[in-house]
Amino acid sequence: GENVEQHPSTLSVQEGDSAVIKCTYSDSASNYFPWYKQELGKGPQLIIDIRSNVGEKKDQRIAVTLNKTAKHFSLHITETQPEDSAVYFCAAKDSLGGTSYGKLTFGQGTILTVHP
């Protein structure tokens, strides 16, 4: 089955700095890669995603890059703000079928703290 590794497990930055979280995946059949932000006491919120036919996607201060050859993808947050503080999860999915049909495989999460 798919295995997703996420690093770092904790990340502390100053307000205004950039933050980068990296994930690697094992199953070359995976072709959909979402990122979720989870604040304390809330459910995961989808913040950006990328499909395997795209190398990079940007939405305001957030960007995601994908390297299919190396099987890794990264989340980039620029001009961080205290409200960006949360746990971030990457995930991978094989959307074409197989025994894992419908299943998202998550990384272990990164606790991001943005200091004012």
Added chain:
Amino acid sequence: DTEVTQTPKHLVMGMTNKKSLKCEQHMGHRAMYWYKQKAKKPPELMFVYSYEKLSINESVPSRFSPECPNSSLLNLHLHALQPEDSALYLCASSQTSGGSGEQFFGPGTRLTVL
């Protein structure tokens, strides 16, 4: 509207109780999911419903019983739970279970088993 709602927000139950968690979405999604999340861990998939039929059961103990009464509702019936079942239970939905469609999560039910 990309909202998935869950009730109750918090639930405390004894090991002999029977309770149910409820989830609702009105996005026209035909796939719905139950996840279990322990503190500081990622969500773990429990069940997937596709077109109101159970398509994936991740070897979940029978004390958890899912039900999908219609395309908008998903229930999780709980019976004879153990203290280690205490966790955040998340519901999610997506357009379909296959494909690379976005999966949206509800706020969760915080379950404590005494």
